[in-house]
Amino acid sequence: MLPSHHRNGVTSGYAVGCNNLWHWAGPVSPSTNVLHVDRNPYYGGAEAAFSLQEAEEWANRVNNETGDHPFEDASVRLGDGSPEVGTQLSASRAYTLSLSPQLIYARSQLLPTLVSSKVHRQLEFQAVGSWWIHRPGDSGDKRLYRVPGSREDIFADDMISVKSKRTLMRFIRHIGPSQLGADEAEGEGSSLQEDVGDASLTEYLTSKFKVPDELHAPLLSLCLSQVSPQQTSAQFAVTRIKRHLASLGVYGPGFGSLAVKWGGGSEISQVGCRALAVGGGVYVLNTGINSLDLPAEDTTNEDSRIQLLLSNDEVIKTKFVVGSNWDFPKAARLSCDCDRVARSISVVSSSLESLFPATAEGGPVPVGAVVAFPGASLGRADDSPPVYILVHSSETGESPTGQCVLYGSINMPGSDGQALINSAVQQLLESAGGPNAKVLWSLRYTQWGRGETRSAQPAISAERVIRLPPPSLDLAFDDALIDTVKDVWQAIMGDEATDHEFMTFEDREGAYEE
Amino acid sequence: MSESTSANTAKPSSSVKLVLLGEAAVGKSSLVLRFVNNDFQENKEPTIGAAFLTQKCSLPTRTIKFEIWDTAGQERFASLAPMYYRNAQAALVVYDVTKPSSLTKAKHWVAELQRQASPGIVIALVGNKLDLTNDANEAAGEAQPEAEHESSPADGDEATEETQEEPDVSNGDARKVPTREASAYAEEEGLLFFETSAKTGHNVVDVFTAIANAIPESSLKSGRGAGAGTGQTSLSGGRPAEDSRVNLGERGAATAKEGCAC
Numbered sequence: 001m002l003p004s005h006h007r008n009g010v011t012s013g014y015a016v017g018c019n020n021l022w023h024w025a026g027p028v029s030p031s032t033n034v035l036h037v038d039r040n041p042y043y044g045g046a047e048a049a050f051s052l053q054e055a056e057e058w059a060n061r062v063n064n065e066t067g068d069h070p071f072e073d074a075s076v077r078l079g080d081g082s083p084e085v086g087t088q089l090s091a092s093r094a095y096t097l098s099l100s101p102q103l104i105y106a107r108s109q110l111l112p113t114l115v116s117s118k119v120h121r122q123l124e125f126q127a128v129g130s131w132w133i134h135r136p137g138d139s140g141d142k143r144l145y146r147v148p149g150s151r152e153d154i155f156a157d158d159m160i161s162v163k164s165k166r167t168l169m170r171f172i173r174h175i176g177p178s179q180l181g182a183d184e185a186e187g188e189g190s191s192l193q194e195d196v197g198d199a200s201l202t203e204y205l206t207s208k209f210k211v212p213d214e215l216h217a218p219l220l221s222l223c224l225s226q227v228s229p230q231q232t233s234a235q236f237a238v239t240r241i242k243r244h245l246a247s248l249g250v251y252g253p254g255f256g257s258l259a260v261k262w263g264g265g266s267e268i269s270q271v272g273c274r275a276l277a278v279g280g281g282v283y284v285l286n287t288g289i290n291s292l293d294l295p296a297e298d299t300t301n302e303d304s305r306i307q308l309l310l311s312n313d314e315v316i317k318t319k320f321v322v323g324s325n326w327d328f329p330k331a332a333r334l335s336c337d338c339d340r341v342a343r344s345i346s347v348v349s350s351s352l353e354s355l356f357p358a359t360a361e362g363g364p365v366p367v368g369a370v371v372a373f374p375g376a377s378l379g380r381a382d383d384s385p386p387v388y389i390l391v392h393s394s395e396t397g398e399s400p401t402g403q404c405v406l407y408g409s410i411n412m413p414g415s416d417g418q419a420l421i422n423s424a425v426q427q428l429l430e431s432a433g434g435p436n437a438k439v440l441w442s443l444r445y446t447q448w449g450r451g452e453t454r455s456a457q458p459a460i461s462a463e464r465v466i467r468l469p470p471p472s473l474d475l476a477f478d479d480a481l482i483d484t485v486k487d488v489w490q491a492i493m494g495d496e497a498t499d500h501e502f503m504t505f506e507d508r509e510g511a512y513e514e
Numbered sequence: 515m516s517e518s519t520s521a522n523t524a525k526p527s528s529s530v531k532l533v534l535l536g537e538a539a540v541g542k543s544s545l546v547l548r549f550v551n552n553d554f555q556e557n558k559e560p561t562i563g564a565a566f567l568t569q570k571c572s573l574p575t576r577t578i579k580f581e582i583w584d585t586a587g588q589e590r591f592a593s594l595a596p597m598y599y600r601n602a603q604a605a606l607v608v609y610d611v612t613k614p615s616s617l618t619k620a621k622h623w624v625a626e627l628q629r630q631a632s633p634g635i636v637i638a639l640v641g642n643k644l645d646l647t648n649d650a651n652e653a654a655g656e657a658q659p660e661a662e663h664e665s666s667p668a669d670g671d672e673a674t675e676e677t678q679e680e681p682d683v684s685n686g687d688a689r690k691v692p693t694r695e696a697s698a699y700a701e702e703e704g705l706l707f708f709e710t711s712a713k714t715g716h717n718v719v720d721v722f723t724a725i726a727n728a729i730p731e732s733s734l735k736s737g738r739g740a741g742a743g744t745g746q747t748s749l750s751g752g753r754p755a756e757d758s759r760v761n762l763g764e765r766g767a768a769t770a771k772e773g774c775a776c
Contacts, residue, residue, distance in 0.1 A: 043595045096596075115762055122566075122597065125760040251760050258760055262600065270595040277586035284591040365758040395758045 129366025254360025
């Protein structure tokens, strides 16, 4: 039973939110009550993290409730069928497998937001160190090469010719802050647009800097672009490479991006829920919206609130409803303007130590690595999309010591994409896993969401039904999300909204003293 | 968030994450308010406004800095998020001595802790609102028991002692949960056990002192645990030099030159 002011409508303002980004804006104001209902019995929605057993339950849920989740075709496999796999796998709860292992660039607006809302104190951040690229056909076993991710790396690299290094440095100098504006956030958009025009990354690198072909794929990997270099726009790529470079060293030497320990986005989502609760909001798991009735046309009526029937048979009246398409009852959903990608989560029996070298003296031990497999390196055409594998060491708390979790993704849904991810996982283990490395357990699924080109704007209707965009499919945290949340917050707060209050939560007196 | 040595004393200092659990309105936040601010509010609203509070507890050989996580009411309509339990080294499971159903609920939370939390977690079962019973006055004369605590998390002896001292329900006071019933349960499950009054302050500091004493030194001193599930380490002092943690507060420390983007 919900608190009486939620049932009877005693107080003036209501907002019902169902999506995990929305709860951040939870403590909106004393005059607004926030009720957050979540159809799932677990926290985090599309960003949840699971034990092995929970992951299996999730896979069944996704397959049985087609259309109710931004996921489909989920399947769990236990190793390769060999008997020793069963004994190497630890207890279910020794794993925390994340649906949102995104890395967070040090320059992401998310970090200052987590700090201003003070929830960063409940999170633990770790470093994502090296980028690797798969190159087939080279002699010997070594098929993964470290992508030189900084100027120092380029100087030290012994694979790149002096001539190529010169072209690369010219490119990096060109896009550096002195050339294209000191701050990557604002201001230099027009000059970047003039500079790159509509060129693809390939055209831009070749025509303007004569960067040799073999360096295009490594540069693409630094953008985390999910299409081939030919299909990646130079504008997109330059913005992302700038972000990569500008993020280096911000929180310590030798790395520029972060992972959140214990399951990435799942943790952020949980501290968000907690912030909502601390701010006086109510969070209810295992409760969805069964039907939604808009108020009658007659606007003179005092009670112009939306009526919701919840799955626990309670009726709620609210001024605003906020949610992603999947949170609304079937009848109120819109057709999904979405992209689909294939993803997998694999637990492997190797610590893959060679992928986590110390990247700078005095820096933290990296816990994450990015491994890119260009389409061509997996035997596909040059314009085939790359496979990315985010590798998380056991230091992330996601797997027991001696094992790693591989998060695979490719912008190609279905069995074709899964086959390529699988091939990439095998190549990775052969290259870096040692003789006995194997996949102990894996989860494969298709994810629906927002690709690089789609709008992150929320749709706010006159009836005060606010639809959040589909979750981002980006492999790095997408800052557009913060603007989305802010738009929603402003829509609800109306005149009460002032910029400096957004996501700024005060401590209770004495709450955090030394 | 953690420190290995405090500045003005030689005593080692360790942070301990403590979580609060229990039915709504049993006085979880009031107990913490009494412990942290030595304050009590008669008609306290349900908890909002603080993610966690901190308070130091000085022992003869070391200082324990409690980081006390309140449920913020999240226990009402959902199970608590996994992160709430993670790395918790201690838990206070509170019930109301005037409300039998709250002890049932407390048992549920103890089971949940045994399922979700680190195996070595120190759990204290606390019957609050002792001021509403006839034991309130007699209780004031009790001996302070915490000095007897060594590092045993199961504190059956002390609980039994208390049982013998205190009479059960009589004179029509508001007590509905006999001390014996709760202490027997606590002994069975290896929990510390106290009856308290957040209103008068009776036994409140004692609970926290007993918890501080019950936390094994090894779990405070040891370094990082071996991967997932071992918990207990990220909040403790004396972390090994090789660390993977990134401190967001250190932004700018190493950024005189922003990497290679010169």
